[in-house]
Amino acid sequence: MARIDLKDLTIRFGGFTAVDNVNLTVNDGEFAVYLGPSGCGKTTTLRAIAGLEQATSGDILFDGKRVNDLKPSERNIAMVFQFVSLYPNLSIAENIIFPLKARGMAKAEIARKLDWVTGVFKLGDELKRRPAALPPGARQKVALARAVIRDPAVLLLDEPLSAIDEQFREEMRWELGHLQRELGVTTIYVTHDQREAMSLADRIVLMNHSKIVQVAEPDRIFFQPSSVFAGQFIGSPSMNLIDLVPVAGGLRLGDSPVVLSQSELPPGITARGAVKLGIRPRDLRLVSGEGHALAVEDTFSVGRERFFTFTVSDQILQGTDHRTQPGAGSVTLVPEGMMFFDAETGLRITEAAA
Incomplete structure (x- = not known):
């Protein structure tokens, strides 16, 4: 696992500032949820941590080591996006172990890891099926299993439940929180849904207009908002x-x-x-x-x-x-x-x- 430090992080696209002088520490094993309206900078920050966006200025550190110049493949991160991308012609088992085979890992070690992740995600009955045969919630679970099987130091989740029907979303929300606590992996989760943030986060990182507005535990941010924006954005x-x-x-x-x-x-x-x-x-x-x-x-x-x-x-x-x-x-x-x-x-x- 890893501790993540963002120091004076700024990201600009031409004359537009997407992330404005952000400072934050995400502790080892913490489940941090970036929350805010569309366009506030939360996904851009996540992509910078992943190495998919370049910082204009400032530093990104994993366990005290500056990673700004490292490629995504060199950061030991796993990322799950809003829309699931599975290989339709491969079985669920083959989808999950694909990153391990790409690394050239030994077959015995791949089998051991598949057994472990299958037990964690309770996927035993689906391993031989194809993605199209699964409901959306189950497909997202497969994407998470594929990310976790790599033993990443950091798990990055970009609105992973927003494309799932409401009936599956509640169940997946509970399972995701349970799995993160069981795995203990440092997790950063991006959402605009306050219910997801309040139910999943150890701490919420509330953003607006490219800046961090407040960082606090869910109860504290609800009962002690730091600003009008925080008070009105949280709560329904x-x-x-x-x-x-x-x-x-x-x-x-x-x-x-x-x-x-x-x-x-x-x-x-x-x-x-x-x-x-x-x-x-x-x-x-x-x-x-x-x-x-x-x-x-x-x-x-x-x-x-x-x-x-x-x-x-x-x-x-x-x-x-x-x-x-x-x-x-x-x-x-x-x-x-x-x-x-x-x-x-x-x-x-x-x-x-x-």
């Missing part, structure tokens, strides 16, 4: 954002009558200028009775969850609950779920920063 439904208006005694929620008092705000926040409140739908509650000024506009239910909408400053906001009060018609905020962001920079305001 997305985090609500409300402009706060300074008034006597605190900050008012947009054009509503609701005022957050000084005791509900981080120290010194009223002196910072324009501030936004961020609150996730799960931290809003439906309540009955008078005294709650945020009126519910619409509700609908999916299973145990009830979704509801309300409006502040002509902005439609969304909340969720578990039908605790079927007839409730007003919304209240859970204080522990409130987060505050600088309206100009988009960065989260912590008590220390305030």
Whole structure:
């Protein structure tokens, strides 16, 4: 296995900067997931680690050794792409062992490795079949087996589940996480799907506009986002954002009558200028009775969850609950779920920063 260090990594294509001064360490055996919108630089970074793209500046190191000038074949990496590329005229077993035969490995060693990877991926019944006879999820599993059988120091996965039907994707997601923990191989996984990132990652590397926005464990990035972008990109439904208006005694929620008092705000926040409140739908509650000024506009239910909408400053906001009060018609905020962001920079305001 290997530790990967990216130091001041920048990649430009003409006048376009695809990766902008990225610094990151992926620890030996870690499952790191690059997450972000299309075009943010995550796949370009992955391809640079693989040796398929050349760094404009900066360094890529495996276990402290600079690999910028090494060919992909010299880096001991394996890569699995979004669309599976198997040889249709070869059996599953022949597809899996192909890279070992290309190396000229002894037949006995190839047989031993095939037995091992077949047990790990539970492919015994499919070995004699051809790729066309397998469902998409099983074909992707074969591609993973072919990558792993080489004993790579680094496994690079570029949206490997996005082309699979949803019914297979959930199963493959669980299997992939289990296999990575069993194998212990350093893994970098690229996706734009936050569910994949949250369920698979030891750490999420969140990117936007060619830069790393936040690196953190899934729970931390959900509950302690560093910016408006991180708060809204992670979570479904997305985090609500409300402009706060300074008034006597605190900050008012947009054009509503609701005022957050000084005791509900981080120290010194009223002196910072324009501030936004961020609150996730799960931290809003439906309540009955008078005294709650945020009126519910619409509700609908999916299973145990009830979704509801309300409006502040002509902005439609969304909340969720578990039908605790079927007839409730007003919304209240859970204080522990409130987060505050600088309206100009988009960065989260912590008590220390305030």
